[in-house]
Amino acid sequence: MGGLNGEPGRSGAGSRGFRFVGRDAEQRRLRTAAAHPPGVVIVEGEAGIGKSRLVREAAAQLGEDGRRVLIGACHPLREPLPYGPVVDAVRRALPGLPAGLPPPAPALASLLLDGGPAAPEGGPKSRRLHLLHAVREFLAALGPAVLVVEDVHWIDDGTRDLLLLLARDLPDGLSLVLTQRPEDHPGGVPALGTALLRQPGTGALVLSLDRLAESDVRDLTRSVLGERATSDLVAALHRRGEGLPLVVEEDLLTLLAQPGRADDAARLREADVPRSLREAVAERLLRLPADAAAVAEAAAALAAPSAEAVIGAVAGLDEERGAAGLVEALHASVLREYGPDRYAFRHVLARQAVYERTPGPVRRRLHRQALRVLAELDPPPLVQIAHHARALGDRPHWQRSTEAAVHQALALGDTGTAAALLRQLLAEPGLDSEARARAARSLAPIAAQGVDFYANAVALRAILADRQLPPAVRGEIRTGLGSLLLNQAADREGMAELARAVEEIGPDTVAAVPAMLALVFDERQGPESAERWIERAERAVRGSNDRPLAADVRATRLTLAVTVGRPVPWEELDRIPRGDPDPGVVRQTARALYNVGENVLDYGHDRRAAALVAEALELARRTSFPAVELHAEVTLLRLEVLAGRWEGLPERFEALAAAHPDSLVVAAERTIASGTLALARGLSAQAVDVFDQAAVTTSERLMGGLSGRTAAGAVAVRAARGEHREAWESARAALAAVRQAGHWMRAGGLVPAGVAAALACGERAAAEELTAEVTAALDGRDAPAAAAELHTARGLLAEADAPRRAAAEHHAARLAWQEIGRPYETARAAEAEARALAGADRVAAAAALAFAAAAYAGLGATADLARARALGQERGLRPKSSPGRRGYGSRLSPREREVAELLARRATNQEIATALVLSPRTVEHHVANVLKKLATTREAVAAALRAAS
Template identity: 45%
Template sequence: MTAFDQSDDRLPRGARGFAFAGRDRELAALLDALTERPAVVLVEGEAGIGKSRLVAETAAVLRGRGVGVGTGGCHPLREPLAYGPVIDALRRLGDRLPAEPGLIDPAAGVLAPALPALADRLPAPPPEQPAAAAQRYRTAEGVRAVLRAVAPAVLVVEDVHWADEVTRELLLVLAQDLPADTALLLTYRTEEQRGPLLGSAFRRPPGTGGTDLLLGRLAPGALARIAGSALGAGATPALVRALYERSAGLPLIIEEDLITLAEPGGAAHPELLGVPRSLREVLTERTGRLSAQGSALVGAAAVLAVPAGEELLGAAAGLTEQQTEAALLEVLAASVLVEHGPDAYGFSHALARRAVYDDLPGPTRTRLHRRVLGLLADRQPPALVQIAHHTRALGDLDAWLAPAQAAVDHSLAVGDLGTAAGLLRQILDHPRLPADRLGTDALALAGILRDSAEAREAVEELRRLSAIPGLPAAQRGEIRAHLAEVLINKVGDPNGWTAAELAAQDLEEANPAKAARILATLAIADTGEASAAEQRDWMTRAQAAVARTTDPVAQAVVSANQLTRLVYDADPALPAALARLPREPDRQPDVLRATAVTLYNATEGAICVGLDRRALQLDEEALALSTGSNVPVLVMYCRAYQLLLGWLAGRWTDWDRELTAYRTRYPDSPLTGGGLLGTAQGVTAAARGRTAAAAACFTQVIERDARHMLSVGAAAGLARLRLARHDDEGAWEALTEALAVVERKESWPYALSLLPTAVETLLRRGDAAAAERLAARHAAGVEGRECPAADAEQLLCQGLLLRQEAPELAAAAFSRAAAAWRAIGRPYPAALAQESAARCLADPQRAVTALEAAATALEELGAVADAGRCRHRQRELGRTSPNPRGRSGYGGELSPRERQVAELLARGAANKEIAEALFVSPRTAEHHVAAVLRKLGTTRERLRADGRPAE
């Protein structure tokens, strides 16, 4: 958060220099407590935790609400001034005093000498000087009088742990009897306060509210928002992590680091950050009061670098058991060290340790590192990471290499990838790293980076690793393969395919099994980047590589991807090849997963070419294998295509509900807004008359997968919307890139509405020759392939080309297309083809009959816009639609037209969209809308919220 936002109370972004983040709950608690006055609020926290910033943000909100806020602070070296912090706070409230002194309680006059700048507004001071006890009483009464005069008001006193005795007494007296509509807000440091804060035990009296608030350190998310406000794009996840490790969430350190990093070029060099001056001063102040034994213990803790037990700390410091116990109690009481757990003591954060470590004389540091190294070497099991650390600190890099490598191996064995990665980076920087270790360690680090959550940063580091001079080809290839995987799967960068090809080149001789898997994957990559000829070459190379290995997984992957090439080519030999895939439960899991992936790919291909029954069978088998082989991503994908197959079969009634259920079950599925499923949503919206929603769906699919074969259907959908608006040039613009992808991939069997739409667009643009060439190219591309949907689309192309010169022949072609779609099991394109046939018929009666069949089928689907277009054409042909019940025969029930309107309203359509969908005037649409809402006794909003209207 940049500021707390409550009602109209807003703080400016970075009111105190940085975004205010991570304290929204605490700010809300303070505001709630200070709104119900009188109130006493105590805010506790360590030095640098952000108490003052929280108070400042609270004060800003309160002032915006008309509440006065006066702040004073206690200091350890304050110049003598009785009740100084309270006087300072009252001075800041002076502008709220009445201009006439006579309007203020005379008791306030006792404060006039201490507030000379407000003397003209305060009553005259009493003439006599009372005794000390009476003076304290009069002062308290004077403060109350001023507070009553400036109410509503909050008196803030910060750092009360440094308050003198008389100030504490005054604050206690005020807290026990605050004036109405005023509050007292006190802050103090946890580690500095000993005994009762106000000198005596305090409990809020009846009628006085408030709260006690303990501030904790900031979470990483809050630090990220603060860093983002200061550094913008420079606040990378890696930098935020580094800042958090340095600060452990202490705002004091965070802000000082950000001040340095905000300087020109600072964010690019976080390694130059030192210990913040303010932190060093705090630690110097605390350690300066320690005994010799306490200082020795703190120095040992700084060298140990990790929380340690009392025995190890004492031994490292060279102290006896009794000395260790006394020193440990001392440093804990001084808040130099803190307890991290049972018998585990160390610094509160890394920078505190570094500040102490840096202040140790060089010989002392060296002596302590040697002593600690000896102590650790005698322990079992050995602390390998710590041994490596202390060896390196002594400056012997060659001696360090062996324990560092052992620490890496142990870290990897126990799954501590962060520690392993840090050590591997250090090892790879070793100037004399043996050649046999270079490739092994670089590859180990690459494997960790591949699984990193910070994909973009991993990419840069993987690129650097792959460029290390002298790296063996086998390891370089593996690293490039990891880079390709991150780029493709996590970043969505098409450069990943280039990295994959380079990896395969490195590995073809050194590791043919790995090379075969990569090449086989490249051979079926459906990105639009490579041509079909290039991909066939990759498959040939994959087969040659796998022939040189007996690796069963590589053989399974290459075999599976060969089959996927058959899928893409709609090869009639595919069913027999699929039947030979290994499915036996005793096969290796990777082999079964390869089979599941192939069956899924075959499902997708079968949908694209119009083999819907086969697709359903393949999908069910892929789902069963994916579930058994524990491939949750593939399970998610298979269920998406089950949903799509239902939609293709005409089950539109439950489409929205089933899609919502799928999104709820798989909120991270990339299929819902992209590819075939995203295109289906656009087609459905367009069929229902919601053209804006349809355009948004199509655009989203194209933007996500512009060069992917599965996005070409969305390009066709967007073009059809533009054709409906007579924007022929815009339609062609939407199609050009998709056509280029089909040409490059030779994916003519894929029937995704692209070819008929492109032919119609070319005809509309007056380029019949180009339309004929495209249809001929399509016909040649599907010849000999098993692709019934593409065959249906070829019939549509023929009908479009014949429509002008030979309408009866065109009608026959469209009718054959409709029959083909019905044979496939897709009623929606069948109805549209039947509509196209009807529009070519010269006999009005035959045309009306064909349009009636098309309109009825479309109405059953809920495609009200398409049905409305058919009904409109029927009216143009003179067809009347007599009402079997008479003109008013529906009474309180919805007529068929009103049911269409209700359907559109439930989908969120506006009146203009309803008019366009039903081919009626806007005024007629308004009439229908009013009738529907009246009959249903509802509103637009409720109808949309309820979804599909009741039958």
């Protein structure tokens, strides 16, 4: 068995015990390359990116596989020792060498051992050749081995020559692994050049490490802090360190030192720069010439990517010296280019570190110069000017600049920047009441349309706590809060806030119209109340010159018509303005298109819905309407689920959730998609967890069709696990809520799931009553999806005593789903058709089952495919396998690949047995074969599958 020999205090598990995250693919590539000598691997990345951790994790595995790993490192201040990094690596390997290995040759032994033989005589060139041969001879005698030399950006000339010579004739059993920082190479030339990677017969691999994704930071944070790892904290950690592992780990150590604090994210936002980063930045600055250091200080004070001329002028340098200093700062990787003539620090904490170490008088001078230089630009960057005025303590100047910047941002349609600036104004303790009211009234409508739920809600609630506000102003702000609670959290409290806002503003006034329009959609009040609110809004806006408000009323009227199940007004939708010069009018067009699109998607008009939502997204982006933009992005992902385009969906949902951690709609749709895919792939335990969690959340909120779809998923997964009584109880509660709201057109699969659950519990009368009730409710309605679900419900009812009628109903459902464009539902209907026909028409049943099986296979619905196969075997609808089996050798068989894919999704053996309709013993056999063929562990199957494909 080989061993791992590393530097003291740097273990393969990580010196601080943090979990290894985000590098599975890189680790596997490194291990694979190192395990196939001879070869050279270069691992590169900036300081703190995790090069050493990656190498040590891979080295630990290589050592367990029987490879001897020798690790040395270059240092900027190494004491004189010829070829020190290589000699250090060999010296540390000596205690673990097997007995019988020949001793090192004199040229090497003289450096390794006290009192060792004298080095061979001769000049430097002769001694170097003797040492090279001695090192090569020693490494070759070790057998399978890996020589790691870290930090070769600090390599000395002698070691560089030694490694280049060694690489030209690597021993057959040796792999050479080097780590380096590209930014530290003078002029961008690698320390060892490119010749190292061009040797005939030698493998070559360059691994460039990227920063951690937010999902990786979340995994790391959860492993360290457990339940304290909120989405807000993870976002703060990722944003603050920009994914640099060194910074994230330093911040986690800071949080660990103060356990149990509820304000981790807020405290982190105010924390100092981590010590290790401060030291790294200070070291880099000390190496800069004076003009480059001045440029760095100016860039730190400017705090935003800036032009060369601006940075030089703020630094107090003429054009030539400013340009030269900037080039030096770029070569030293202190600054980087962010775009044409825009330069700034590589990450925000590096800027903060430089700013904090700049003396106070110098900082004030830089801010004064920045104010002067920026004011001369056309147009002046008002947000930056406000920043420098505030840094100088000039509050009147800061307030004027900030208010001007708000107007500028709103004129450009940048509501996000406007909201952030308004929150800054409102957070200022000494702001006068008139300015506070102005800012509050401006923020309220932006907050209602924005996606930064937490920050906007906190700001609006804080304003409402001010008892000196006039009632009408309070009502406008409360309208923003109520709309925000509804749009972003589906919170019932939002309706109560809106009702209060109408009274505070004054009923039937123009200012109260936004609140009245939101109250139209109070599900608890019924259609009569909705009609009264929309009529009051229409009367109030009549005669008003506020065109965006009139467009808001029109959009609400269109939405209401579709929501209550009236025929979709397609012609009116075509007439609403897309190219109006007023962005406020176009925003309401985007809202109408999205709302109608979302509703008709629930009804089963998927193609029309996709077109409407895509157009809404385009208009929302064009006019800066973030709330509609976010909802449209979520709905387009939902359309991908329905259309069976499942590849990469979990990652796309995760990215959207990471960008909008406070959005309940994103979380709910992500959960439904996750549960649907988990159930289709046999991960029933995961599906139960996610659907149960979502069902609780949506049942307590005003979430319309989402509640029905979530409840349907929870019922289906319990039925799949054989928990029929629990499934029926869940269905009954959810059906009661749909009944109260009158949402039978958008029950989202709950009706057939409820009928199936009732029949499984012997509650046939309840199943028949439910089907009759829904049949009456859908009479004359244009709801293709609900009609297809009703065909399925009738088919289920008829299967016991009228199989041909049942098959006809299931076939009708199949055709309906096919027309709608939902392949998973189409396959489920075809399978049900085959089940109904199995005893009456085996040929037709076999054809329907073959259709379903092919669809399941294409979707990757492993559990459904296994169930269909089992039905075919049980009913004799497909031929049994021939006695002779095809040999697959070291490749995975189709069944083993199914098992491997379930293992990659962390399925248990029992879940695999259930999903694939296999015995536990058979599953154990397949799992063992998969792990053996992939040469991996159960935890690493996902990475092994990716590498194999």
